Amino acid sequence: MKTNPEEMAPFEVVADKIRRQITDEVLKKGEKLPSHRDLASTYDVAVMTAQKAVRLLVKEGWATPRGSVGTFVSSTWDQGGRPVSVEQLAQEVARLRDRLDSLEAQVNGRN
Template sequence: MEMKRSESQPPYVVIAADLRRQILDGTYAPGARLPTAKDLAAQYKAAVMTVQSAVRLLREEGLVITQHGRGIFVSATPGEVSEGAEQSPGYAEIMRGIDTVIAELGRLDNRMRTLEETVEALQRGR
């Protein structure tokens, strides 16, 4: 499933919205484990960091919990989504800052991938 691009929303928000819909419609039941961030990144054709940001958003809403080394799980009570967070003071400014950091991390990820490919090509050529 390719992520639908949106000019008005950052990719992680679009991914979070799709996962939220799947959680609330029962596709992912309470207690169910979601695919890994790497698998979700492949599914949405997005960077792992973008998926991690989407998961962070869902965790802040109380929809999922993450267990280090075990995975991402749907909360026992996913229907209790915290509402009104976007109206809190400074929310938009914080989100713009986060979006900037995420975009830069994506660029760095791409540069790192290119460098790794170049090093591998050089090593094969020896």
């Protein structure tokens, strides 16, 4: 993910600003995101750009669509204030495996 706004597409900039609102708890778990039109107005972008930003947030796990009701902040979070993805879980499992291997080596070294 790009972090420099100058290198980001407009929809990525909007998505990043919404992510920050989520991590800062301006937008809370389960809360409805503003409409595409409201986002477009707030961030001075086209409605299509706002739609693309929301689709990106859904893809990344930050938001969950609920049919015609709207899109809501995802309730699947870790303690760090970020959505938990399959990739993140796989990385955590790998880290825990490494730690377990290290502990087993220490225990076996003592026996």
